[in-house]
Amino acid sequence: MAAIIEVQGLTKSYGRKRGIADVSFSVDEGEVFGFLGPNGAGKTTTIRILMALIRAGSGTARVAGLDCWHQSVDIKKLVGYVPGEPALDPNLTGGQILEFFAHLRGGVDQAYLKQLIERFDLDTSRKFRQYSTGNKRKVVLIQAFMHRPRLLILDEPTSGLDPLNQHEFDRMVKEVRDEGRTVCLSSHILSEVEKTCTRVGIIRAGSIVRIGGVAEVTAIKRYEMTITFGDAVPADAFRTLEGVIETEALDNGHTVRLAMQGPADAVIKAAARYPVVSLTSHEPSLEDIFLRYYEGDAAAKEAEHVVA
């Protein structure tokens, strides 16, 4: 597949504030690409450059072979966009907003637009200012999908959506992918990207630190397991087990907290030898992952392992 997004050495600074530095990646036509990173990492800056809302200091950004700055109007004919913080005329109703953008795009298939409204169960008669966060998000999602764009650029698209609508969104992304169209979405939630994307790029502190298939990236995913026992148990019994990275004894040895990466089978079997009161496991935030894996030199080392 040919690349529909090609970004090479993109750099942008906001005076003293950090922007992005030497960002390079590409997105193939037909794939769902996840752009992952903590808040303030540079996801929105990169996306806004692609949408020609801001101009790169250096480097090139191309969509469908067109220069993002000089041929932006042609690019926007191909793209559906959801901004990170949707801001629209607060006095227009949802329906008016959708009609306005339909006109700006030279008209859309009204039947498809109505279908999208029904799928998201949007009340189009309310003013934008009266919508909840989730409903505001629905309006901008519908306007991004309504003209069946060849490429969807979505900046944290599910922020504020309830699980039902998130599920509907996932289905829509899959439909887009099945039709051979492309999605580039940003998120700071690893599990969300895992669910919908085929390939992932991780950005931190304005630089790309890793790009690869979802499986490769999720291999770095750590999680924490906390096991509480009826009696005190030796934490050392877990230290050398497969998947265990760190152990910590708490509550006079009644509780063991384990930092895990990989399968938990060995830990479960070892814990079963003792009277288990409770076992909890939670996925650390992406921020935690970044803090652990990409601090200092580790970041440089990981960057060397970038998979193109």
Next chain:
Amino acid sequence: MWWLRSVFLKTLRDYRVAILGWGIGMGLVLVATMASVATLTTTQQAREQLVSLAAQFSWNADVVAVDTVGGYATFKIGIFIFLIAVWPLLAGSRMLRGEEDRGSLDVLLSVPRPRVRVALEKLAAIWTALLAMGVLIGLVAFAGGQKFGATFSIGDALLFGLNLALVCALIGGLALLISQFTQEQGPAAGWTGGLLLVFIVLDMVHRVVPNTEWISRLSPIYYYNLSKPLVPSYGVNVGAMLLLLALALILSGSSVWLFARRDIGGTVPLPRWLRLPERTASQALPVGDWSLRSVYARSLGMIAVPAMWWTLLISGWAVWVVVVVQQLQAKLSALLASSPAFINVIKNIGGGDATLSTGLLSAMLFFLPLFLMAFVVTQVNGWSADEQDGRLDLVLAAPQPRLQVLLGRFGALATATIVISLITLLATAAAAAYAGLNLDLGNLAAATLGMVPLGLLVAGIGYMAAGWLRTAADTGLLSFLLAAWFFISFIGPELKLPDATLRLSAFYYYGTPLLHGLQLTSVMEVVAVAVIALGIGAVRFARKDIAV
């Protein structure tokens, strides 16, 4: 950081610019009226004429010692109560409802602090701000009074400020109370503005229709007017001031009481018969709505309502001056005969003989382009705010060239200025026919349609500056320009400013069209500067980072 220690201090901090701006600004408005007293009372005859003239306008305010500095200022400021009440009206409607609109009250009320205390701290901040404004107005009035030979003391001046603060607290309390019943702050401000207008009219009734004082007593403005601290012989009515205080306390207190008992984001439930019919959810689309067909059409849709209000103001002013100019000219004749300075002022502004109706009319119509340019400033502010707040992001993400978006918005503003000018022309011509005033239609068209280039000039400069400046700075720059231009053209000739300085004012190029028509070269110069400014603004907008 000291300012962020409590809700009260934080809110007061938010008002610091308003306290200074409104306090000093309103003080200067008061002083400006004092400045003309000396020229109006040079002889006993002129003094009597002034009193006689004021009596013709007694619907505006009580005629009490108008031949003194304090009395004249009190009289002139009468109708300006509407202007002074704008800040408390907006602050009161925003205090809780505005924060609910933005969602920031949810966060504020999540801190372990009773809801009533949060509301009371905010209310206390408004009252403190009003008091500070009152003190500033009093101090500036006292300083002005000293300069122009007034007899009132600093205590009198501060009492004037206090009386003003009390009536403003009442208006703010009313806005706060109404905002408990509205879903948004705009309607609360609108309803309060409407009620304020009713109060002003009610107060006027007893001065126009005999034996109707009981009607005027229904208006809080009546009680405000019972005190005239700047007229030492009249003094203050302590009872009226205490009544204003009590009403302000009742309105504010009941607002806080209602606020403590209703849902955040909701309203106080009205009786069933007062409720609007419930809106039913719909998934329909406004397919035939013309205002959604392009950026230009949408911009016209956005501008329509404010343009309508400004049209009413501008054409209303023009019609009023046309209708009253002959009557006014007759009343002013003796005053003009005895006051060469006054004649000069009118001549400088109007460009003609003040003893003629058209000369006087020309001077009074001088305010038309000023009003139109003020309207343009508000619209440029909207453009800049839309960009700064990210509301242009999605529009620019549609396949529309940036230039087209900018020109669409500018085009709508230009259309509005043309429509306002045309309506003003038609209304003024009709008024002149009704009043039997013989005006040169060509010159009248020049005076009204000649405003358009000035509006476009302000718009062009505003759009250009918006390329670099943030909204507040852009609006501030344009407001400063308007004030400077007005000062140069209004006072400049009297100060014998050099021609090169006078040429810096846009009003110079507007000239005195009612008497002399429009100078084509002047119009072309203004249009050329407007086009250049817009061109620079367009180039900048096409290249700049949006909402950064």
